């Protein structure tokens with residue numbers, strides 16, 4: 001299950017969910033910006049797994065931070 005394969009592109013390169021305590025691979029890329037902190041050119045990314053994508057997205061949308069959602073990884 002957790003055998004390391006040095007030299008093989010693997011877990012470390014894969015984006016993980018941004019939700020606290022979640023180590024699942026991200027399936028969605030949430031793009032957001034806080035207009036009070038970031039200028040219009042800045043786009044922040046939260047990677048989210050399927051379980052947390054909606055929750056994180058709602059969190060951002062409720063604050064008017066959410067810009068876009070797209071599938072993560074490939």
Ligand SMILES: [Zn+2]
Nearest residue numbers: 017022049052
């Ligand atoms: Zn998650």
